[in-house]
Amino acid sequence: MVRLYPNRCQxxxxxxxxxxxxxxxxxxxxxxxxxxxxxxxxxxxxxxxGKVRLTKWYSPYQQKERSTVIRExxxxxxxxxxxxCNFVEWKGFKVVYRRHDSIILVILNxxxxxxxxxxIDPDDNELEILEIIHHFVEILDRYFGSVCELDxxxxxxxxxxxxDEILIAGELQESSKKTVARLIAAQVNVTxxxxxxxx
Amino acid sequence: xxxxxxxxxxxxxxxxxxxWTGQSKEFLDLVKSIGEARSKxxxxxxxxxxxxSLRRRIAEPDVxxxxxxxxIIRLVYAEMLGHDASFGYIHAVKMTHDDSLSLKRTxxxxxxxxxxxxxxxxxxxxNTIQKDLRSDNYLIVCAALTAxxxxxxxxxxxxxxxxxxxxxxxxxxxxxxxxxxALHRFYQRSPASVxxxxxxxxxxxxxxxxxxxxxxxxxxxxxITADVNSYKDLVISFVSILKQVAERRLPKAYDYHQMAAPxxxxxxxxxxxxxxxxxxxxxxxIYNVLGDIFRKCESSSNxxxxxxxxxICCVSSIYPNAKLLDxxxxxxxxxxxxxxxxxxxxxxxxxxxxxxxxxxxxxxHQLAVIDCLEDPDDTLKRKTFELLYKMTKSTNVEVxxxxxxxxxxxxxxxxxxxxxxxxxxxxxxxxxxSNQWFIQFSVxxxxxxQTMNKVFEHAGDLVNVRVAHNLMRLIAEGFGExxxxxxxxxxxxxxxxxxxxxHSELEFIYGNSTHIAAKILNNILCNKFLKMVLIFYSxxxxxx
Numbered sequence: 001m002v003r004l005y006p007n008r009c010q011x012x013x014x015x016x017x018x019x020x021x022x023x024x025x026x027x028x029x030x031x032x033x034x035x036x037x038x039x040x041x042x043x044x045x046x047x048x049x050g051k052v053r054l055t056k057w058y059s060p061y062q063q064k065e066r067s068t069v070i071r072e073x074x075x076x077x078x079x080x081x082x083x084x085c086n087f088v089e090w091k092g093f094k095v096v097y098r099r100h101d102s103i104i105l106v107i108l109n110x111x112x113x114x115x116x117x118x119x120i121d122p123d124d125n126e127l128e129i130l131e132i133i134h135h136f137v138e139i140l141d142r143y144f145g146s147v148c149e150l151d152x153x154x155x156x157x158x159x160x161x162x163x164d165e166i167l168i169a170g171e172l173q174e175s176s177k178k179t180v181a182r183l184i185a186a187q188v189n190v191t192x193x194x195x196x197x198x199x
Numbered sequence: 200x201x202x203x204x205x206x207x208x209x210x211x212x213x214x215x216x217x218x219w220t221g222q223s224k225e226f227l228d229l230v231k232s233i234g235e236a237r238s239k240x241x242x243x244x245x246x247x248x249x250x251x252s253l254r255r256r257i258a259e260p261d262v263x264x265x266x267x268x269x270x271i272i273r274l275v276y277a278e279m280l281g282h283d284a285s286f287g288y289i290h291a292v293k294m295t296h297d298d299s300l301s302l303k304r305t306x307x308x309x310x311x312x313x314x315x316x317x318x319x320x321x322x323x324x325x326n327t328i329q330k331d332l333r334s335d336n337y338l339i340v341c342a343a344l345t346a347x348x349x350x351x352x353x354x355x356x357x358x359x360x361x362x363x364x365x366x367x368x369x370x371x372x373x374x375x376x377x378x379x380x381a382l383h384r385f386y387q388r389s390p391a392s393v394x395x396x397x398x399x400x401x402x403x404x405x406x407x408x409x410x411x412x413x414x415x416x417x418x419x420x421x422x423i424t425a426d427v428n429s430y431k432d433l434v435i436s437f438v439s440i441l442k443q444v445a446e447r448r449l450p451k452a453y454d455y456h457q458m459a460a461p462x463x464x465x466x467x468x469x470x471x472x473x474x475x476x477x478x479x480x481x482x483x484x485i486y487n488v489l490g491d492i493f494r495k496c497e498s499s500s501n502x503x504x505x506x507x508x509x510x511i512c513c514v515s516s517i518y519p520n521a522k523l524l525d526x527x528x529x530x531x532x533x534x535x536x537x538x539x540x541x542x543x544x545x546x547x548x549x550x551x552x553x554x555x556x557x558x559x560x561x562x563x564h565q566l567a568v569i570d571c572l573e574d575p576d577d578t579l580k581r582k583t584f585e586l587l588y589k590m591t592k593s594t595n596v597e598v599x600x601x602x603x604x605x606x607x608x609x610x611x612x613x614x615x616x617x618x619x620x621x622x623x624x625x626x627x628x629x630x631x632x633s634n635q636w637f638i639q640f641s642v643x644x645x646x647x648x649q650t651m652n653k654v655f656e657h658a659g660d661l662v663n664v665r666v667a668h669n670l671m672r673l674i675a676e677g678f679g680e681x682x683x684x685x686x687x688x689x690x691x692x693x694x695x696x697x698x699x700x701x702h703s704e705l706e707f708i709y710g711n712s713t714h715i716a717a718k719i720l721n722n723i724l725c726n727k728f729l730k731m732v733l734i735f736y737s738x739x740x741x742x743x
Binding site for chain 2: 051055060066084087130169178
């Protein structure tokens, strides 16, 4: 059999090898982003309409890649029903997301929810990351007094300061709400004193 | 409706505890107009206009510092929405030189968001970071350390390393904590330049402040992953810390949803899983505390379940202990029976880990697993397929592979399609109950893969090639069967299959026109000799 198709075998063999090589190269590119074992790669906050409220990138992503990532994840996450898992698989990573509705706007029956999304490595503890998001939201609540989307829109730089106290270099830095609140308060006190002095 | 919206907005704005500290009306108007933009194009127009106006204003001489701070914040906003504001980077760098904490912090924030660690402007910042690390004001030191975590790369590590090491002994715990994280980051970037300082991590493990201790667990986890044996002596320390945490001896501030320092518990469990793996003696120390945590865990809250799940992972990686494995199996049952999709997902994952140790554990949960397989939730389905992949044996390979192929045909995600396709082929190769079945599977599924070719060439090609290659090999090498009759029967069926294979290749190359012709030819020829002539002839046509 094989003798009748000498060229075909070569064809088949070379196609197989090239396919194998391509997948090897692809896996190297992915490995670059996974050089540490458990790490958060990025944090994204988007509104129900897909508008970006906050983004923090702990792994190298170019500006164009960032837009693509946000577009893809918005499409993936915003269409998921409420009862489904809070985790999605995406390009070999996992993305954990949580929807947050503020109390005030719920009372007024206004539909404005925020989606907090965190991208992690596939072997990480997904439920723990879900709780880290909750931890972040509780600290924001404490600081803004029941945080809603508007707070984050008009004070996004403050949200960045808070995020930097909780996560650093893609890892959980501080799990005590009290410590984070104390540190932020100390910084605000100093800046407000500076403001009054500046006048 | 509109009125309600504005009332809502006013109420919400009024409730902000953070205060406005100096946002100008212009900025508020900008943000409001972005919020009210009806389309992405309109939003882009507004932002581009804003960027142009900022470009003019920022270049003016003698811009007041507070005004500059606001311009920088607006540029951060523009970049966050996906536009380029690189003309502002240098101004952000200049702002980090400022003496006032508020402006310096804004400068550092902008710089960490704008730049990556290989940007040209980093050289201008390294000096500032060095100076700020020596500052008397601990808040400035913290800001500099946070920036160092993002911006310092392999080349600039030596410039700041000595100060960071000194800061590990700073009186303020916030500084010590950030210094540990910074040192960890340096280690990740360039292990060689930090290797002589690793003993510092061990020292910080005994720090008085639980926050610093918790932060030290991150670098220790990475170090242990790289080299388990040098850290076996720390097993007892980790176990005693975990015991103290579980007995609520940490300050109440670390409680989260009625659990004592759960995030620290999870990190410790991950570390102990590594240290106890394959080591009977080390595992012996861990059993007691693990049993305690299983008993004390609150399974009613999410975080309690997260800790339970981590316990199960730990139990399945350390040296097996019957009692703990039972406790783990019980928790896994509870996860699988719960209503919440998240817990089902964790249950499937935990089951996958437990069957490596005891394959029978999967038997009693078959129904639950099948339910998950049929669930409309894609994430759950995929996780269950991963479990099935681990559970495949010769007895169930056909059923499982059939299911996987059905699923693969139904999904749209190309990346995942390739993954499933190659997994199917792997399983078929590894567990095929007989060679006949394998050939039959290859050919019948060749058609399945072929029909998908029209929609999705890539995976179809990849799998086709592999399957064809294996087929060729099998037929060329023969089946090694002693029975002449069986052997010739297999060969003749292989003959038939080769013809079908050829037919499918023809169809692929020439499209539908050859379909009918090949079918007729196939039906007419039952004669071996004529078949050989036909194959030889078509072979000549193909390769002419």
